[in-house]
Amino acid sequence: MRRIKLWARQFIADATELPLYQHGGGVCGSLDDEDVGNEIRLELQQLGKFFTVEDIVRFCGTTEMLERLGRTKTVSLSTAHRWLLKNGWRWARHGRAQYIDGHEREDVVKYRDSIYIPKIMELAQRMRRWIEDVGWALPPSVHRAVRIWFHDESTFYAHDRRKVFWAEAGAGALPEPKSEGPSLMIGDFVAPEVGWLRGPDGENARVVFRAGKGRDGYMTNSDILEQFERAVAIVRKHWPDEDHYFVYDNAPTHLKREDSALSAANMTKGPSAKFHVAVDVLNEHGRPAVDADGKKIKSKERMANGMHNGQEQSFYFPDDYEIVELRGWFKGTERILQERGYDTTGKKSQCGKSFHNDCPKDRTDCCCRRMLYSEPDFQQVLSQLELLAKKLGVSILYLPKFHCELNFIEQCWGYAKARYRVLPPTKSQDDMEKNVLKVLDEIPLETMQRFATRSLRFAHAYSTGLNGAQAAWVAKKYRGHRIIPDLTPLDLVEIGKRRDVGK
Ligand SMILES: [Zn+2]
Incomplete structure (x- = not known):
């Protein structure tokens, strides 16, 4: 929080740095405009996975960009730094101070x-x-x-x-x-x-x-x-x-996703009386109801049924279950897996403290949570948008x-x-x-159609196996083309130079 305040102060301090109008009355922009931002992104993309904040400063100092920004000198390091953070780049140490482009994650x-x-x-x-x-x-x-x-x-x-x-x-x-x-x-x-x-x-x-x-x-x-x-x-x-x-x-x-959608995230390994999902209560307009403080009102509901081998599977014990105390309880991941025919002998609830980081890489059978998480019905949960689209036929x-x-x-x-x-x-x-x-x-x-063509050109460049840096270079060189033409031997040399900077 303190850092954010510091950045905000620095920003206010040089807020005069980015003029809105060119002296000649033409259109110019700030780094926060999509069109200027797109140019910078394109430039950085060509540089590949790693670049320094100085690269932005240098690029904004080119004649073309100065004209575009309506400036006589380039932007400051802190302006460039803020722009990077704001646009999804995170700082990473790679030999020297450099940024990593989320683009090539x-x-x-x-x-x-x-x-x-x-x-x-x-x-x-x-x-x-x-x-x-x-x-x-x-x-x-x-x-x-x-x-x-x-x-x-x-x-x-x-x-x-x-x-x-x-x-x-x-x-x-x-x-x-x-x-x-x-x-x-x-x-x-x-x-x-x-x-x-x-x-x-x-x-x-x-x-x-x-x-x-x-x-x-x-x-x-x-x-x-x-x-x-x-x-x-x-x-x-x-x-x-x-x-x-x-x-x-x-x-x-x-x-x-739906509030009741399948998720292995908070499930217990053993039976639980408490495991439920919090579902939005809707008002008379079908929108989430809120309390006096504006907080969404939630009700506790059962998670939706799973689907295994074409059969629905309830995650809760039936009301006529033989062990009376367990009736209506959540079954727990171990039992759910056993009902699906898995051997859970010796499997822990979860590997380590962090589900995201602590399971061995590429394993799907290391712990109960990972096993259930990897099941097709848990993997294929649709978003609300996808569910609605399906219903509407798009x-x-x-x-x-x-x-x-x-x-x-x-x-x-x-x-x-x-x-x-x-x-x-x-x-x-x-x-x-x-x-x-x-x-x-x-x-x-x-x-607009020219913009659409440009996007398609990028997609085509990626489809030929180019990485972000190569795609940006090719898309810029072949401005105006719907698809990337056959590349010349010289193009291939340029592409080759950008082979390792991306992926
Ligand atoms: Zn695990």
Whole structure:
């Protein structure tokens, strides 16, 4: 906490460092703008897994970036440092003081390369393509089109766009505190073919939140589900003969599971009278009910049934169980495993103190908790968003963490904010909202499609086995291409130089 205060003080001390306007009246930005941030990310990605804070200082001092930032000299080390922490980089010692890019974290890369990218590339084969003089057309072999909707939230600030928030990486957009002036959070969807998600009658699923207007200023899990349902209703009505995919980032509100979903986390090894899960109590509007202090009201419920070999398995002893004292009790992990036919002789409840760190690597049979955790029904628990999608006949795809280059809505926010900045300052929230919606709606479709192409180019680069550093280099070199062309021998030399810096 003290460190946060110190950083905040340092920030206030050099708050004048990032001007909002260029002297010439052109558009410029701060490191907190998505478009500037994307440029820096791209640069760092090319440097690979390790880089120093000086790399950002150096990059912001290049002619192109100085012009973009509207500055005559580069940013300070502390500004660059804050930006890194804020954007999910964590300091790691690797010979000398360097940062580690969450982008190339082992689990993130694994998810990106084995799940997200193969899926997106497969879907891309079934998307409509723009053909000159023809319009949007499906490849001849495809009979049912795929449409991919990218979701995201972004916050616009009325006065000061240089605010720094300390947020856990991946926590999503945070609201501006009420006392510090108005802000507006927008959540919406885009697709490459049409831009913003809009029905022919103007229907949309956009969410606009004002900080402190009876809302907390950010989207809760139930807001996310509500918005998703609206979006699905529109796409199913207007594009009923297509398969719709919705891409969300890894924010906790998007990943939330049912309260009663299977989880081995807090289970006891032996029978327990107390083991239950805390479930939200809903009010008459179907939203979580809160008490006088604004805290969610929870009720104790049983965990949902497991599923083993196609059979449901209750984790609680039946009401007519032979041992009267155990009736209705939680069975415990050992008993649950035994009922599934496992030998639990000599297995402890859990290896060591930390379930996350103390089990031997790659083992699934070391302790009762790990064994149950590794069971298919525990592994395949769907998020609430995925469950709802299944019910509504559409699909959800989660982006790999830290890969904002794969979500083209990020660039749409950046583009809109650059335009928002040159509008006259507004006094009322109503005027601010009008301006924000105006700049969002005025992004040319052609521009959005260029952003979509860039994201697809990145996905294609990853699909050819390139790491983050190589993908960034290739995507930059082949600006404007939908897919990466065959690489030249010289390209391969450049790629080779970046072989070990990533993965
Ligand atoms: Zn274990």
